[in-house]
Each structure stands twice: as C-alpha cells, then as structure tokens.
Amino acid sequence: xxxxxxxxxxxxxxxxxxxxxxxxxxxxxxxxxxxxxxxxxxxxxxxxxxxxxxxxxxxxxxxxxxxxxxxxxxxxxxxxxxxxxxxxxxxxxxxxxxxxxxxxxxxxxxxxxxxxxxxxxxxxxxxxxxxxxxxxxxxxxxxxxxxxxxxxxxxxxxxxxxxxxxxxxxxxxxxxxxxxxxxxxxxxxxxxx
Amino acid sequence: xxxxxxxxxxxxxxxxxxxxxxxxxxxxxxxxxxxxxxxxxxxxxxxxxxxxxxxxxxxxxxxxxxxxxxxxxxxxxxxxxxxxxxxxxxxxxxxxxxxxxxxxxxxxxxxxxxxxxxxxxxxxxxxxxxxxxxxxxxxxxxxxxxxxxxxxxxxxxxxxxxxxxxxxxxxxxxxxxxxxxxxxxxxxxxxxxxxxxxxxxxxxxxxxxxxxxxxxxxxxxxxxxxxxxxxxxxxxxxxxxxxxxxxxxxxxxxxxxxxxxxxxxxxxxxxxxxxxxxxxxxxxxxxxxxxxxxxxxxxxxxxxxxxxxxxxxxxxxxxxxxxxxxxxxxxxxxxxxxxxxxxxxxxxxxxxxxxxxxxxxxxxxxxxxxxxxxxxxxxxxxxxxxxxxxxxxxxxxxxxxxxxxxxxxxxxxxxxxxxxxxxxxxxxxxxxxxxxxxxxxxxxxxxxxxxxxxxxxxxxxxxxxxxxxxxxxxxxxxxxxxxxxxxxxxxxxxxxxxxxxxxxxxxxxxxxxxxxxxxxxxxxxxxxxxxxxxxxxxxxxxxxxxxxxxxxxxxxxxxxxxxxxxxxxxxxxxxxxxxxxxxxxxxxxxxxxxxxxxxxxxx
Ligand SMILES: Cc1ncc(C[n+]2csc(CCOP(=O)(O)OP(=O)(O)O)c2C)c(N)n1
Numbered sequence: 027x028x029x030x031x032x033x034x035x036x037x038x039x040x041x042x043x044x045x046x047x048x049x050x051x052x053x054x055x056x057x058x059x060x061x062x063x064x065x066x067x068x069x070x071x072x073x074x075x076x077x078x079x080x081x082x083x084x085x086x087x088x089x090x091x092x093x094x095x096x097x098x099x100x101x102x103x104x105x106x107x108x109x110x111x112x113x114x115x116x117x118x119x120x121x122x123x124x125x126x127x128x129x130x131x132x133x134x135x136x137x138x139x140x141x142x143x144x145x146x147x148x149x150x151x152x153x154x155x156x157x158x159x160x161x162x163x164x165x166x167x168x169x170x171x172x173x174x175x176x177x178x179x180x181x182x183x184x185x186x187x188x189x190x191x192x193x194x195x196x197x198x199x200x201x202x203x204x205x206x207x208x209x210x211x212x213x214x215x216x217x218x219x
Numbered sequence: 220x221x222x223x224x225x226x227x228x229x230x231x232x233x234x235x236x237x238x239x240x241x242x243x244x245x246x247x248x249x250x251x252x253x254x255x256x257x258x259x260x261x262x263x264x265x266x267x268x269x270x271x272x273x274x275x276x277x278x279x280x281x282x283x284x285x286x287x288x289x290x291x292x293x294x295x296x297x298x299x300x301x302x303x304x305x306x307x308x309x310x311x312x313x314x315x316x317x318x319x320x321x322x323x324x325x326x327x328x329x330x331x332x333x334x335x336x337x338x339x340x341x342x343x344x345x346x347x348x349x350x351x352x353x354x355x356x357x358x359x360x361x362x363x364x365x366x367x368x369x370x371x372x373x374x375x376x377x378x379x380x381x382x383x384x385x386x387x388x389x390x391x392x393x394x395x396x397x398x399x400x401x402x403x404x405x406x407x408x409x410x411x412x413x414x415x416x417x418x419x420x421x422x423x424x425x426x427x428x429x430x431x432x433x434x435x436x437x438x439x440x441x442x443x444x445x446x447x448x449x450x451x452x453x454x455x456x457x458x459x460x461x462x463x464x465x466x467x468x469x470x471x472x473x474x475x476x477x478x479x480x481x482x483x484x485x486x487x488x489x490x491x492x493x494x495x496x497x498x499x500x501x502x503x504x505x506x507x508x509x510x511x512x513x514x515x516x517x518x519x520x521x522x523x524x525x526x527x528x529x530x531x532x533x534x535x536x537x538x539x540x541x542x543x544x545x546x547x548x549x550x551x552x553x554x555x556x557x558x559x560x561x562x563x564x565x566x567x568x569x570x571x572x573x574x575x576x577x578x579x580x581x582x583x584x585x586x587x588x589x590x591x592x593x594x595x596x597x598x599x600x601x602x603x604x605x606x607x608x609x610x611x612x613x614x615x616x617x618x619x620x621x622x623x624x625x626x627x628x629x630x631x632x633x634x635x636x637x638x639x640x641x642x643x644x645x646x647x648x649x650x651x652x653x654x655x656x657x658x659x660x661x662x663x664x665x666x667x668x669x670x671x672x673x674x675x676x677x678x679x680x681x682x683x684x685x686x687x688x689x690x691x692x693x694x695x696x697x698x699x700x701x702x703x704x705x706x707x708x709x710x711x712x713x714x715x716x717x718x719x720x721x722x723x724x725x726x727x728x729x730x731x732x733x734x735x736x737x738x739x740x741x742x743x744x745x746x747x748x749x750x751x752x753x754x755x756x757x758x759x760x761x762x763x764x765x766x767x768x769x770x771x772x773x774x775x776x777x778x779x780x781x782x783x784x785x786x787x788x789x790x791x792x793x794x795x796x797x798x799x800x801x802x803x804x805x806x807x808x809x810x811x812x813x814x815x816x817x818x819x820x821x822x
Contacts, residue, residue: 039561048221051391055223062357063391065231066333067254067670072592073769074561087465089357089390092536094550105559111551128772129559134597134764135773135792137557146554197221 030083032091033180036110037102038127039076042173045198046100047078049177052194054082057186064089075106100180102159102173103127104143116151121179121218123159123172155179157217163210168203171210178214188215226396232387235358235394236297236325237262239365242396244403245269245295246320247287249280251640252669253299254334255388256327260297261672264681273672273681276607276640277302281309281324288322288378289415291406293369300328300341301606305641307344310378312417314348315425317376317432319409321369328384330505331532336587336606338530340506345380345483346513349429351436352380352483353445354461358392364480366400367445375432375439382482384505386462386532437484445480448493455542456497458490458510458521463503463533470539485513494519501526501542505533563592565770566747566802568734569661571708572632573600574766574806575715581630581722582617586610586642588634588668589736590661597767601632608633608641614656615649626655627722633658635691636666636674643694646729650699655725658700659718661708662691663736671738695729702728709734711809737802747803748819752796756815759790763807763816770800771807 035047044065051061059082066076079091093112099120101107107122114120122144131137147154157179159172166175174195181188192208199207220230220238230238236259240248248271250260264271274280277298287294298306303326310324326344329335345352353368355361361383368379413421440446452473459467460479467476477493479485494500494514502511502523511523526541527533540546563570573593576583577600585591585601586609594601603613610631618625633642638660646658666672673679678688695703702724706714714732721728735742764773775792782788796807796816808816 038559052221052223052229055229055393060393061229061391064386065389065391066385067257067389072561072564072589073559075559086392087468088535089386089392089462089465090532090534092534094547105556108554109556109559112553114551115549129557130562130596130767130769131557133769133772134767135761135775136596140556150551 030081030086031185032096032098033080034091034096034099034110034113035078035080035102036099036106037076038106039073041102042170043076043078043102046173046177047080049174049191049194049198050180051080052197053181053191054186056190056193059083060086062086062089075109077110098180098183100176102176105129105140108143108146111146114147114152117153119153119155119183120147121155121157121176123176124156125160155218157214159214162213162217166206166209166213168206168210171207174207174210175214178211179217181211181215182218223393228394228396229391230358230394231258231389231391232355232358232361232383233258233389234262235362236365236383237266238394238396239362240295241266241269242362242399243321243366243369244293244400245369246292246406247284248272248295248297249274249283250297251275251277251280251302252666252672253302253327254669255329255383255385256297256299256302256325257669257672258388259325260681271681273674275675277306278309281306281313284322284324285309285313285316288318288320290319290408291404292320293403294320294322295325296323297325298327299335300326300339301335301337302326303341303344310344311348313378314350315417315422315429316414317425317428318372318378320403320406321372322378323365323368323372323381324378325381325383327388328382330384333385336604338506340509341380341382342482342509343507346509349433350378350380350483351375351481352382353480354382354482355387355480356460356462356464356478357387357390359394360480361387362394362397364445366397369400371436375436377432377436382461384462433484437486440481440484440486441488443481446486446489447478447480448489449476449478451475453497455499455501456493457501457503458493458514459503460510461505463505463538466533466535466538467503469535470542479510482510485510487517490514490517491519494521503527503533503538506530560595561592562595562767562769563589564737564802565768565800566737566804568663568708568732568736568804569593570598570766570768571711571714571806572659572661572732573598574711575718576600576630576632578715579718579722581628584610584614584617584629584631586631586633586637588637588661590632590634597765607637608645611642611645611649611658614658615645615652615654618654618656626725630657630659630722633660634667635660635662635664635676636672638691639675639689643698646695646700647698650727653727655727657718657721657724657728657730659730659732660691662731662733665736665739667736667738671736692731695731700727700729702726703731704729705731705733707734708732709804709806709809711806737804747801749798749801749803750796750805750808750816750818751798752794753815753817754793754795755785756813757793758813758815759786759792759794760813761794762810762812764794766806766810768807770797770802771795772797
C-alpha cells in the first residue's frame with residue numbers, strides 16, 4: 027500500500043471506541059502494515075464527544091488524520107457521525123450506529139436532537155452504512171459488543187482479509203467473552219454485504 | 220501493550236516510557252497524576268523490581284526522586300506540564316546539585332489543552348533551569364530517549380528533562396523491547412556536601428559547574444546520534460523536534476531535515492552547517508518559538524512563527540499550508556450541532572453539592588477535578604478556577620477584600636486529591652489569618668478526573684495495597700478549624716441545610732461531602748437498584764432535570780398533548796429516568812415533592 031489509509035472513530039465517551047480502534051489496529055498490524063493511533067484521554071471521557079484516529083500504511087509518521095482525508099469513519103452515534111464532517115471527503119465511507127444518545131442540552135429540553143443526519147452525509151456524496159449495532163449486539167446475547175459489531179461492519183471495506191480482525195479479537199478479548207464477540211463481529215460484517 | 224511479533228509490541232508512548240524505565244534499571248519512581256502523563260506511573264507500577272508511588276504533589280514527587288538519586292539509584296519523576304510549576308523549586312536547585320544515580324523528570328505537555336488549564340511550553344524550563352532536555356517524536360523514540368537520558372544524566376552529573384506531548388503519550392505505535400541495562404551501581408550513602416548542601420558558599424561552586432556541564436553537553440550534542448540530519452532536497456531545509464518532526468516528514472517528504480532529539484542545549488555547529496546547506500531554512504515547532512529564538516540568536520536567518528501558529532497543536536495540513544501559503548479549498552464545512560461536552564456521571568456525588576450551591580447565591584471559588592464540570596449548564600455553579608489548590612486561598616483573598624460581610628458571600632470547593640495536593644496549605648492560611656469563607660471538600664475517596672488514582676486520603680497505594688488513609692476531618696480539626704461538618708451529598712435538602720449553616724458562620728468552617736465516586740470498582744461491582752419515574756405523578760416542575768444528570772431526560776408535550784394524556788393543560792412536559800444509566804444515588808428522589816420518583820424495590 028503506497029498511500030496511507032485513515033480511519034476515524036467517533037462517538038460518546040464510554041461507548042467502547044478504544045477497544046474497537048484497538049482491534050482494528052491489531053488486525054492491520056497482523057496484516058503487515060505500520061500503524062499509528064491517536065486517542066484523547068482525561069476530560070473527554072466523561073460522556074463527551076470523543077474520537078480515535080488510526081492511520082496505516084507502509085510507514086506512518088503523523089498520528090493525526092488531515093482534514094478531508096478520512097477514508098472511513100466508524101461513528102458510534104448518529105450525531106457524532108456528522109460532527110467531524112470536515113475530516114471526510116466525497117466518497118468517504120461512514121459506518122454509523124443508528125443509536126441516539128442525548129447530549130445535556132437536549133436532555134434538559136434546551137435544544138432538540140437534529141433530524142436528517144444521514145442525509146447530511148449522503149447529499150455530500152458520502153457513502154453511509156447504517157447499522158443498528160445495539161440491536162444486533164442484543165441479538166448475539168451481549169449489549170456491550172455493539173462496538174465490535176461496528177468493527178465487523180467496517181471490516182467489509184478494508185483491503186485485507188476479514189479473518190485478521192477475528193485474530194485480533196482473539197488476542198484482545200478475554201476468553202469468556204470471546205465467542206460472543208466473534209459472533210458480534212460476524213453479525214456486523216454481514217451488515218455491509 | 221500487546222505483542223505483535225517477536226520482540227515487537229504495540230503500545231502507547233506512556234507504556235513505552237514505563238518499559239524504558241524498566242530497561243534503564245530505574246529503582247525509584249514518584250509522580251502525581253495529570254493528563255497526559257498519568258499512565259507512565261500506572262504502567263510502571265505493574266512491573267517487579269521498581270518502587271513506584273503516587274506523591275501528594277509534584278514537588279514532593281521530584282524531591283523523592285532527588286533523594287533516591289542521592290542514594291545512588293536511577294530515579295524518575297513524572298508529571299504533567301503544570302506540575303513542573305509546582306516542582307520548579309527543587310528542580311532549579313537540583314540542577315546545581317547534580318545527581319548520584321541518574322535522575323530524569325518527564326514533563327508531559329498538552330498543546331491544544333485537551334485536558335489542561337493552560338498550554339505552557341516546558342522547553343522553556345530546560346533553558347531557565349540550565350538542564351538538558353530530550354524530546355521524542357513517538358512511542359519508539361520515547362523508550363530509547365529515556366534510556367539515553369539516564370546515560371546522559373550520569374555522564375554529565377545532571378538531572379535530565381524529557382518532554383513529551385499528548386501526541387506522544389496517547390499515541391500508540393510499534394516499539395521493540397530492548398536490553399535491560401545491567402551493572403548500575405549499588406545504592407549507599409556517600410556524603411558529598413559540596414554537591415548536596417546548597418548553601419550560598421557551596422552553591423557558588425556548583426554554579427560554576429553548571430556552566431561547565433552545559434558546555435560539555437553542547438559539545439556532545441554536536442555528534443550525538445539523537446540529533447540527525449536526514450538528507451534530501453535542499454531547496455527547503457527543516458529544523459524540528461518532537462511531534463512536529465512527524466508532520467514535517469508527511470508534509471515535505473522530499474526535504475532534508477535536521478531532527479533535534481535534544482531540544483536543549485542546541486548543537487550550534489551542526490545547525491550552522493545545516494543552515495548553510497539549504498536554500499531556505501524553516502524551523503517547525505509546536506507552541507513557542509523556542510528553537511527559533513535560539514537559532515536566530517546565533518545570527519542564523521530562518522522562517523518560523525512568522526508562518527506557523529504559536530497556539531494549539533500542529534498537524535500535517537497546518538505545517539504544509541502555513542509554508543506553502545495555500546489552503547485546501549474543498550473541505551466540508553462543519554454542520555451546527557448541539558454540543559456534547561463532558562458531564563459528571565449519573566450518580567456522581569459532586570452533583571448534590573453544586574445543585575445546592577447554584578441556589579445559594581454565593582461566589583463559588585472552584586478548583587480542578589471532575590467537579591470543574593459543574594461550571595457547565597444546567598448547574599453553572601463555578602465562578603473561578605485557576606490551578607490546583609487555589610480555590611481555598613482565592614476564597615480567603617476575596618473574603619478579605621470584601622471585608623466584614625465577605626464570609627457569607629464566598630465558598631471554595633475542592634476535591635480530596637486536590638486538597639492533599641496543595642489545598643491543605645491554603646486551609647492553614649484561612650485558619651491562621653482567620654477568614655470565614657467556607658471550604659467544601661468533595662471527598663469521593665479517589666483522584667477521579669485523571670482516571671481513578673489513589674491518593675494519601677484514599678487508603679490504598681499505587682498498587683492498590685492497603686495504606687494509611689489520612690483522616691480529612693481530623694486533619695481539618697488539627698489545623699484549627701472549629702466547625703467541621705460531614706454531609707451525605709446525595710441527600711440534597713439535608714446538604715442544603717448544612718451548607719447554609721456553615722456559610723453563615725463568621726469563623727472558618729469546612730463541609731466535607733463524603734460519598735464514593737461511582738466509578739470506583741466497589742461501586743461498579745455493587746448491584747445498583749435503579750430509580751424510575753411514576754410519570755402519572757410528574758407535574759413537570761423540572762426540579763430533577765435541573766440536576767443535569769445524564770440518566771434523566773425531558774420530553775416536551777406538543778399542542779394539547781398534556782390534556783390528552785391526563786395532565787394539567789399547562790404542564791409543559793414530563794421527565795424520565797433511563798433505568799440503564801441510573802446509578803442509584805437518589806438525589807432526584809430527594810428533590811421530588813410529588814412522589815414521582817421511586818426506587819425500584821419500593822414499588
Ligand atoms: C499541578 C497539577 N497537577 C495535576 C493536574 C491534573 N489534575 C487535574 S484534576 C486532578 C485531580 C482531581 O482529583 P480530586 O481533587 O480528588 O477530584 P475528583 O476528580 O476526584 O473529583 C488532577 C490530578 C493539574 N491540573 N495540575
């Protein structure tokens with residue numbers, strides 16, 4: 027791979043973005059890429075908007091994605107799919123969890139949750155894959171695997187064999203949660219087919 | 220960290236520094252948490268053979284490391300950038316004493332202020348304290364540079380600073396495990412007063428040594444392989460260090476680069492030669508024109524902050540566009556969306572205090588911790604926040620300025636860890652110089668903001684083992700506070716009564732809000748019962764909504780909806796508790812006067 031691939035993860039603190047980006051990174055490393063990943067800890071984790079940025083290629087220097095250069099965005103929440111629009115470009119692929127998490131201003135009745143979010147993306151030529159990750163995770167038997175469902179849905183767009191992410195899940199997830207996470211991953215993958 | 224191949228590991232810069240410390244044979248490490256430095260100590264504490272601790276503050280942490288170095292051990296102190304301000308006193312004189320065992324201070328700076336109150340550039344400390352400073356660009360550099368720092372420290376008899384930034388600390392990359400240094404000398408007591416007793420006559424001697432040492436260090440910097448010229452196109456040449464190097468490599472991959480692994484002192488000859496070899500010289504660095512100022516002082520002409528911003532983080536696009544002068548035209552503009560700021564957790568004990576303070580009409584002198592989030596709506600209950608420990612002294616100063624009736628207009632609010640850090644000194648002053656400003660200590664039994672670290676009042680060590688926990692109430696009384704109240708902040712009306720009583724007092728008073736952080740493992744393991752709303756009883760008064768709890772949300776009624784659903788016609792909506800998010804604190808129930816909120820088992 028000559029150019030560097032850029033994946034942006036966005037969502038709400040506490041949704042499991044770090045694990046999802048970690049599995050993605052380990053998969054890509056397993057496929058022989060150089061990878062760098064940037065996270066923000068601290069203040070951002072108390073239910074605020076969070077991102078993780080992942081870059082992979084032959085040799086990666088910068089850990090940060092340039093605006094307009096994210097090839098794939100994995101959004102864990104509807105509004106967080108649109109918040110980072112300046113990072114996307116025409117043709118970017120966005121895997122979006124259709125869940126809505128109300129920010130404080132909305133929960134307290136001071137603002138309304140915006141409608142037509144998916145259209146905001148599609149009308150700019152961005153390809154959107156909506157995934158009801160919460161429901162799928164529930165159906166495989168563990169709501170906390172919604173993040174892995176999204177990794178599965180994302181994997182379909184990657185230039186590598188999907189099995190490498192299963193390998194990454196094996197490395198990263200404790201034995202007793204392994205089966206359910208693999209199920210979640212495969213169910214997510216089926217969404218993008 | 221995760222192993223990916225033989226000897227190759229995937230890890231963050233902070234994990235790499237912990238591994239580097241182990242490979243360098245560090246024996247004693249002390250630090251105070253602070254983003255983005257915290258995980259260095261957390262990771263180091265999981266290794267055998269190295270003593271680690273959380274100090275109450277950064278000054279103490281550095282002094283512990285100095286002591287260990289005096290006893291011959293390789294020692295480490297870690298802190299965030301503003302922590303170095305607290306540790307600056309021992310730092311400037313340790314520069315004179317030098318070391319016995321190698322001594323390194325890691326300063327983790329936070330350009331862009333992801334989690335900080337300012338974005339000071341700590342390279343200035345290396346200049347001001349006359350110390351060598353290394354600056355890695357990524358996790359792999361971080362580990363190697365820490366090992367180099369120890370060798371330098373012992374060779375030059377100097378503490379060494381290692382500066383990282385958020386994009387080194389919290390970036391993950393591939394790092395190779397290396398050899399563990401063997402043959403570090405054994406520890407013991409050696410009395411060398413001319414080095415260790417810094418009274419004027421002896422300090423003057425060491426002052427001379429400091430200059431000799433920095434001269435030696437400058438010479439060494441000329442040939443050291445951490446300052447490297449990467450050959451390339453010489454039309455534009457770049458001098459850079461730290462993460463800025465990475466952005467230069469991506470923005471101008473063809474160009475020649477002088478990467479300075481040591482950003483102080485500078486290799487003047489090397490810089491001159493490099494400058495002479497290129498048509499145009501650019502200095503690319505985050506924040507202050509540090510390299511630029513010193514390079515210009517050598518009489519070398521260069522571009523720097525005339526083009527590149529001196530605020531916030533850089534990235535590849537900023538570096539490319541500042542230098543080439545053109546912007547990418549076709550970026551999507553952001554779409555306006557409701558903000559999603561961080562919030563106190565559902566069930567957070569701090570909320571009960573700030574909900575009350577928002578109604579008491581006092582000036583709230585705040586401090587730094589999770590509770591700083593009380594500044595945000597709907598609580599909007601913090602009126603100032605400067606630095607750790609400042610809340611109490613600022614309230615005292617305000618009360619003195621306001622005069623006789625100042626005591627019931629100002630309160631200070633401070634967390635347990637922050638009180639241990641520097642707040643206790645301020646409380647001594649409040650008592651000693653007698654002001655009636657009330658101090659509220661939010662004791663959630665942990666240092667929460669930075670991700671749950673133990674502290675001197677929490678009763679556990681960095682490894683989670685039992686430790687003496689300081690009795691905050693007893694400490695306040697020992698200082699001389701006569702009026703100490705302890706409240707359960709989840710009982711909102713009762714807390715209000717106590718706060719009013721304390722604020723009315725003319726003598727110094729302390730209110731300790733005592734309830735554990737909901738993120739503590741023991742709180743997570745307990746099976747919380749959730750509260751729920753009996754919506755038929757809800758009158759839409761919004762008392763619970765005003766708590767700003769993430770588990771409570773408001774549903775507004777449309778035209779005629781209230782009546783259709785059997786509510787009074789003018790009712791505007793109802794509130795609802797999300798039972799999955801609810802953490803069983805009961806603050807909302809203690810506020811509801813209409814029996815609309817019930818604990819699950821009570822129905
Ligand atoms: C000098 C300095 N050191 C460290 C920090 C980082 N920091 C911010 S808040 C905080 C701890 C807060 O703990 P506590 O006072 O117990 O409040 P909590 O977050 O638990 O509510 C720390 C370590 C800082 N801002 N300044």
